[in-house]
Amino acid sequence: MPDALSPTGSGDLATLMTDIGRRARAASAMLATAGANQRRSALVAAARHLRAQADTILAANAEDLARASDLASNLRDRLALSPQRVEAMAQGLDDIAAQPDPVGEVMEQWTRPNGLHFSKVRVPLGVIGVIYESRPNVTADAGALCIKSGNAAILRGGSESAASSAAILACLRQGLADVGLPEDAVQGLPTTDRAAVGHLLRMAEYVDVIVPRGGKGLIARVQEDSRVPVLAHLDGNCHVYVHQDADLEMAAAVLLNAKLRRTSVCGATESLLIDGAIAARALPRLVPMLLEAGCAVRGDGAVQAVDPRVTAATDADWGTEYLDAVLSAAVVPNLSAAIAWINRHGSHHTDAIITQSQAAADQFLAEVDSAIVLVNASTQFADGGEFGFGAEIGISTGRLHARGPVGARELTSFKYQVRGTGQVRP
Amino acid sequence: MPDALSPTGSGDLATLMTDIGRRARAASAMLATAGANQRRSALVAAARHLRAQADTILAANAEDLARASDLASNLRDRLALSPQRVEAMAQGLDDIAAQPDPVGEVMEQWTRPNGLHFSKVRVPLGVIGVIYESRPNVTADAGALCIKSGNAAILRGGSESAASSAAILACLRQGLADVGLPEDAVQGLPTTDRAAVGHLLRMAEYVDVIVPRGGKGLIARVQEDSRVPVLAHLDGNCHVYVHQDADLEMAAAVLLNAKLRRTSVCGATESLLIDGAIAARALPRLVPMLLEAGCAVRGDGAVQAVDPRVTAATDADWGTEYLDAVLSAAVVPNLSAAIAWINRHGSHHTDAIITQSQAAADQFLAEVDSAIVLVNASTQFADGGEFGFGAEIGISTGRLHARGPVGARELTSFKYQVRGTGQVRP
Numbered sequence: 001m002p003d004a005l006s007p008t009g010s011g012d013l014a015t016l017m018t019d020i021g022r023r024a025r026a027a028s029a030m031l032a033t034a035g036a037n038q039r040r041s042a043l044v045a046a047a048r049h050l051r052a053q054a055d056t057i058l059a060a061n062a063e064d065l066a067r068a069s070d071l072a073s074n075l076r077d078r079l080a081l082s083p084q085r086v087e088a089m090a091q092g093l094d095d096i097a098a099q100p101d102p103v104g105e106v107m108e109q110w111t112r113p114n115g116l117h118f119s120k121v122r123v124p125l126g127v128i129g130v131i132y133e134s135r136p137n138v139t140a141d142a143g144a145l146c147i148k149s150g151n152a153a154i155l156r157g158g159s160e161s162a163a164s165s166a167a168i169l170a171c172l173r174q175g176l177a178d179v180g181l182p183e184d185a186v187q188g189l190p191t192t193d194r195a196a197v198g199h200l201l202r203m204a205e206y207v208d209v210i211v212p213r214g215g216k217g218l219i220a221r222v223q224e225d226s227r228v229p230v231l232a233h234l235d236g237n238c239h240v241y242v243h244q245d246a247d248l249e250m251a252a253a254v255l256l257n258a259k260l261r262r263t264s265v266c267g268a269t270e271s272l273l274i275d276g277a278i279a280a281r282a283l284p285r286l287v288p289m290l291l292e293a294g295c296a297v298r299g300d301g302a303v304q305a306v307d308p309r310v311t312a313a314t315d316a317d318w319g320t321e322y323l324d325a326v327l328s329a330a331v332v333p334n335l336s337a338a339i340a341w342i343n344r345h346g347s348h349h350t351d352a353i354i355t356q357s358q359a360a361a362d363q364f365l366a367e368v369d370s371a372i373v374l375v376n377a378s379t380q381f382a383d384g385g386e387f388g389f390g391a392e393i394g395i396s397t398g399r400l401h402a403r404g405p406v407g408a409r410e411l412t413s414f415k416y417q418v419r420g421t422g423q424v425r426p
Numbered sequence: 427m428p429d430a431l432s433p434t435g436s437g438d439l440a441t442l443m444t445d446i447g448r449r450a451r452a453a454s455a456m457l458a459t460a461g462a463n464q465r466r467s468a469l470v471a472a473a474r475h476l477r478a479q480a481d482t483i484l485a486a487n488a489e490d491l492a493r494a495s496d497l498a499s500n501l502r503d504r505l506a507l508s509p510q511r512v513e514a515m516a517q518g519l520d521d522i523a524a525q526p527d528p529v530g531e532v533m534e535q536w537t538r539p540n541g542l543h544f545s546k547v548r549v550p551l552g553v554i555g556v557i558y559e560s561r562p563n564v565t566a567d568a569g570a571l572c573i574k575s576g577n578a579a580i581l582r583g584g585s586e587s588a589a590s591s592a593a594i595l596a597c598l599r600q601g602l603a604d605v606g607l608p609e610d611a612v613q614g615l616p617t618t619d620r621a622a623v624g625h626l627l628r629m630a631e632y633v634d635v636i637v638p639r640g641g642k643g644l645i646a647r648v649q650e651d652s653r654v655p656v657l658a659h660l661d662g663n664c665h666v667y668v669h670q671d672a673d674l675e676m677a678a679a680v681l682l683n684a685k686l687r688r689t690s691v692c693g694a695t696e697s698l699l700i701d702g703a704i705a706a707r708a709l710p711r712l713v714p715m716l717l718e719a720g721c722a723v724r725g726d727g728a729v730q731a732v733d734p735r736v737t738a739a740t741d742a743d744w745g746t747e748y749l750d751a752v753l754s755a756a757v758v759p760n761l762s763a764a765i766a767w768i769n770r771h772g773s774h775h776t777d778a779i780i781t782q783s784q785a786a787a788d789q790f791l792a793e794v795d796s797a798i799v800l801v802n803a804s805t806q807f808a809d810g811g812e813f814g815f816g817a818e819i820g821i822s823t824g825r826l827h828a829r830g831p832v833g834a835r836e837l838t839s840f841k842y843q844v845r846g847t848g849q850v851r852p
Contacts, residue, residue, distance in 0.1 A: 029769070033793055112814055116803055123795075125825050208825050223630075229655060229826045250848040257850035343455070365843040367459055369549075377542055377846030386851065387842070388538055399551050399634050399839040400655045401827035413825040416813070417791040420803030422676040424683035425812065 016190070017199040020154060021206025023184040024127045028152035031185050032124045036101035038179050043097035043144055046175025050090040050140065053171055057086055060163035061136065068134075068160040074264075078135045079161055089140040089168070092391060096144045099390040102409040103150040117419040122412045124150030126208035129200050130393070131222060133214045134158030139165040142211070143172045143186045145393050149411040154207065156189040156197060201226040211406070213394050231402055233394035235321040236266030236349035238379040241338040241364070243355035244277035248285055250376060251354040255286060257378040258352065260293055264323050266395055267350050267372075267382030271318065272329040273338050274303075279331045287329065295325045302331040318345040335360050339367045346370060349397055350382040371397065371404040439616075443625040446580060446613055447632025450553045453608040454578035458550045462527035464605050469523035469570055472601025476516040476566065479597055483512055486589035487562065494560070494586040504561045505587055515566040515594070518817060522570045525816040528835040529576040543845045548838045550576030552634035555626050556819070557648060559640045560584030565591040568637070569598045569612045571819050575837040580633065582615040582623060627652040637832070639820055657828055659820035661747040662692035662775035664805040667764040667790070669781035670703035674711050676802060677780040681712060684778065684804040686719055690749050692821055693776050693798075693808030697744065698755040699764050700729075705757045713755065721751045728757040744771040761786050765793045772796060775823055776808040797823065797830040 031039065050057070061081040068079060105122040112118065128151045130142040139157055146153035157165040166188060173183040189196045201210060201222060210230045212222040219232050240258050242251045258269035274282050283306040290297055291309050298313040299306075310329075317328040318341075332338045342351050352374040353364040361375040372382050382405070384392025389407035396402040402410040457465070476483070487507040494505060531548040538544065554577045556568040565583055572579035583591040592614060599609040615622045627636060627648060636656045638648040645658050666684050668677045684695035700708050709732040716723055717735050724739035725732075736755075743754040744767075758764045768777050778800040779790040787801040798808050810818025810831035819837065822828040828836040 029795070032795070110814065112812070116807065116812075118813060224653065227650065229824070247848070253850055254848060261851055361845070365845075369455070369458070370841065372842045372844060374844040375846060377844055377849040378851050380851040381542065381844065381849070383851075386538070386542075387544060388536065398655070403839050404842050413829055415796065416798045416830050418798065418800040418803055418807065419787070419791075420801060422673070422680060423803040423807070424679055425687055425804050425806040425809075 013190075013193060013195055014199060017196060017203065018206075020187050020189070021127070021203045024152040024154055024187060025206050027182040027184040028124065028126050030182050031147070031152055032103070032126075032150045034150070034181055036103065038181060039147055039150065040097045040101070041179045042147055042175045042181050043093050044175075045178040046144070046172045047090040047093035047097070049171035049174045050086060050093065050168065053167065054083060054086045057081060057164065057167040057171075058083070060167040063163045064134075064161055071160060075134065075160075078133070079164070081136055081164060085137065089137050092137075092141055093144045096148050096391050096408070099148065099408060101148070102412050107414060114423050115421060116423055119417045119419075120414050121417055122409075123415050125411055125413050127152045127154065127206055128411060129154045129156070129207045129210045129228065131156045131197060131200070131210065131212045131214070131218070132158065133218075134160035136161045136164035136168055138213065139168040140172070141391055142393055143169065145391055145408050145411060147172070147176070147185060149408040151411055152185045152187075154187050154189060154200065156200065198225065201228060204228050211393055229401075230398075231394070231396050231406060232398055233266070234349075234397040235347050236268070236382065236395070236397075237271065237319060237321045237345065237347040238267060238269045238349055238382070239271045239273055239342050239346055239351040240269045240379065241273040241332075241342065241351070241353045242275060242278060242282050242286070243335060243338075243353055243357065243360050243364075244275040245357040245360060246275075246278060246282070246354040247356055248278075248282060251282065252286055252289055254352070254354055254376065254378050256289065256293060258380055259290065259295055259327055260325065261378070261380050263325050265380065265383075266321075267380045268323065269352075269379045270321050270328065271345070272327055273341060274329065274331050275335070275338070276331050276333045283331075290327060295327055298326065298328045300330040303329045321347070335363060339364060343367075343369050347397065349395070350374070350379045352377060352379050371395070439619060439621055440625065442616070443622060443629065444632075446615070447553070447629045449610040450578040450580055450613060451632050453610040454550065454553050456608050457573070457578055457611050458529070458552075458576045460576070460607055462529065464607060465573055465576065466523045466527070467605045468573055468601045468607050469519050470601075471604040472570070472598045473516040473519035473523070475597035475600045476512060476519065476594065479593065480509060480512045483507060483590065483593040483597075484509070486593040489589045490560075490587055497586060501560065501586075504559070505590070507562055507590060511563065515563050518563075518567055519570045522574050522817050522834070525574065525834060527574070528838050533840060540849055541847060542849055545843045545845075546840050547843055548835075549841050551837055551839050553578045553580065553632055554837060555580045555582070555633045555636045555654065557582045557623060557626070557636065557638045557640070557644070558584065559644075560586035562587045562590035562594055564639065565594045566598070567817055568819055569595065571817055571834050571837060573598070573602070573611060575834040577837055578611045578613075580613050580615060580626065582626065624651065627654060630654050637819055655827075656824075657820070657822050657832060658824055659692070660775075660823040661773050662694070662808065662821070662823075663697065663745060663747045663771065663773040664693060664695045664775055664808070665697045665699055665768050665772055665777040666695045666805065667699040667758075667768065667777070667779045668701060668704060668708050668712070669761060669764075669779055669783065669786050669790075670701040671783040671786060672701075672704060672708070672780040673782055674704075674708060677708065678712055678715055680778070680780055680802065680804050682715065682719060684806055685716065685721055685753055686751065687804070687806050689751050691806065691809075692747075693806045694749065695778075695805045696747050696754065697771070698753055699767060700755065700757050701761070701764070702757050702759045709757075716753060721753055724752065724754045726756040729755045747773065761789060765790060769793075769795050773823065775821070776800070776805045778803060778805050797821070
């Protein structure tokens with residue numbers, strides 16, 4: 001078990017954290033210049049260790065579960081591992097290993113009239129701090145994405161998953177060591193001391209970016225306290241807007257999937273907007289369908305009029321991410337009103353229009369100010385895997401650096417390489 | 427003169443700042459969906475107003491200069507305008523207008539096996555806060571780059587330039603109004619109240635990014651206080667490393683330019699490293715040359731031995747950005763030592779190698795962890811114009827979002843537009 005996960009006396013915490021930071025920075029330099037094959041081999045080796053040590057991991061997980069006997073059932077489910085879940089983690093590492101390597105890609109190149117040749121080359125960010133809840137699989141995913149992108153990782157999972165995460169972390173570190181890469185490219189933080197996170201957020205000298213995963217409270221605290229740039233994943237208050245030129249059967253199928261395929265994901269639709277011109281036909285088709293599928297509907301007056309089971313929406317509903325089988329629904333007069341509504345009440349995450357009109361689709365795509373805007377498709381496609389990015393570390397709701405799904409490529413920076421023959425600046 | 431520049435009672439400051447933020451947000455939405463031609467026309471119109479109102483601007487500048495009678499001469503020079511400098515500002519706006527428009531560019535597109543078509547499309551960042559010193563021309567440059575990239579700007583120049591900046595700002599706003607764009611796309615902050623900056627740095631709801639330009643103290647304060655992401659321009663402790671396979675005459679020409687063309691720019695070389703294998707030939711060629719050109723040299727033992735005018739460098743010298751006719755110089759045993767030295771003592775800004783060896787050049791370009799790495803060219807090419815980016819708002823020393831020169835394109839984000847035919851997620 002790595003030393004970094006062993007709690008120490010709190011007086012030593014600053015020293016411990018500085019040591020972790022220094023080791024991460026040194027490891028990141030080695031990882032950044034390691035070849036793609038070496039990093040790939042480390043991931044494949046780590047996957048092998050996960051499979052070989054499945055029993056150890058499951059025993060550690062049993063310890064965690066025994067200690068966390070008062071955890072709510074949904075959190076307990078996130079914490080619990082099974083042989084299948086361990087195999088899924090290992091398969092995840094193999095999948096990340098098989099993805100194209102982002103490091104060293106020449107993003108652009110050009111030559112200036114003075115003969116200087118410029119290349120913009122993708123490089124790792126450096127050291128990434130990941131703060132997450134008690135989900136052991138995130139240890140594997142996040143660690144692997146950082147290795148893939150040539151970054152060193154400092155991982156801080158929830159305290160309930162301490163033993164499971166440490167066992168998984170050990171596999172990642174063994175994989176690195178197997179191929180001659182520094183184990184310190186992936187380190188854990190002491191999970192028993194909350195002050196460790198405070199240190200992490202202020203180690204700008206050693207940490208280049210913080211990726212918080214978790215509830216709004218955690219992310220808000222991280223954003224408030226961090227002196228390191230944060231790639232935050234905030235809420236997804238996603239909309240489906242049924243335009244007057246929608247194919248109603250398509251709208252029904254997309255809406256049902258967007259709302260109910262999984263209600264706990266950030267790409268789940270939370271609010272339905274219906275164009276006034278189609279409301280008389282659309283509401284009786286869509287609203288009872290949702291209710292009968294087990295989804296509560298909170299509507300404005302027009303929506304309530306369709307079915308007595310619809311309850312009255314309050315103003316707060318329009319901005320609420322339910323993450324549950326609940327939907328808010330309103331009738332809007334036209335496309336422009338729908339766009340204005342979404343830009344006002346939405347969270348700039350993922351929003352969809354259902355329409356057969358090319359012009360309406362184009363206007364919606366251009367004017368809805370969200371990371372992901374879709375035409376005639378489910379908002380549940382808001383996912384790095386569905387984009388073809390392979391695994392993702394989250395979906396960024398910020399506008400700087402990364403917006404939308406954050407995969408290995410989004411965990412990179414770049415440098416400019418300039419080749420000359422003795423040029424001086426006039 | 428715009429209302430936003432008129433100071434108000436400090437009790438009203440929070441209200442005033444919120445109002446500025448709201449107006450900027452509203453204007454940014456209009457600017458983001460304005461066409462490229464409309465934004466281009468606004469810049470051309472603003473350039474026309476600058477020329478037509480040159481007398482007003484010069485009179486305002488005379489006021490500023492009269493009030494700032496105790497300003498140091500180099501700061502006074504930055505503050506002072508002349509008919510030529512006003513024309514240069516106007517020409518700068520015309521040049522930015524003529525650049526390619528970054529907004530709406532399809533950066534990538536692909537189709538997934540399920541038929542979903544993805545486009546990654548460049549969009550503005552939103553609202554940009556620019557904090558700078560008493561340099562009136564930055565008002566024109568920064569405002570124009572924000573308009574070009576479809577962003578609303580909140581500009582906060584130094585208090586000594588209040589009248590000049592307000593007169594220039596008025597021209598930008600008139601240019602916007604001439605073409606039917608909202609004047610509030612470019613607003614000023616009350617320059618007499620320092621607390622206004624504090625508010626700006628915490629208006630994450632209304633401001634998407636802060637660009638500080640100025641001394642280290644200003645930037646450090648902004649980074650410490652800001653709850654809005656910061657694109658910071660920190661120091662450039664740039665190196666020239668003369669490799670054993672260097673063409674010595676090329677090294678001499680490049681070094682002279684890199685150090686002395688302009689000593690006050692961030693791309694000026696501050697430190698010279700000489701390969702031990704070439705030191706006996708290189709030091710006598712390079713060191714007296716620098717001394718005779720008026721550059722003080724602070725060297726290690728080997729460099730001091732070459733010429734009695736060389737003074738002893740202290741450890742602090744290796745990390746110092748002089749911004750003056752002073753150079754630190756040391757002999758290093760080999761390429762790897764030079765790379766390690768630069769990564770340790772440098773500021774990850776701009777560094778150059780002089781060599782005829784392709785292998786040495788490639789290793790230097792790959793392993794020196796700086797925003798800009800050059801082979802056989804002057805570090806003074808660290809400039810957006812020299813990169814072909816047109817005007818720049820600064821050179822980012824951060825690794826997130828933008829690294830190196832920040833032009834109009836670096837002031838953008840992106841969104842994913844997804845077109846389907848009724849796809850739902852399995």
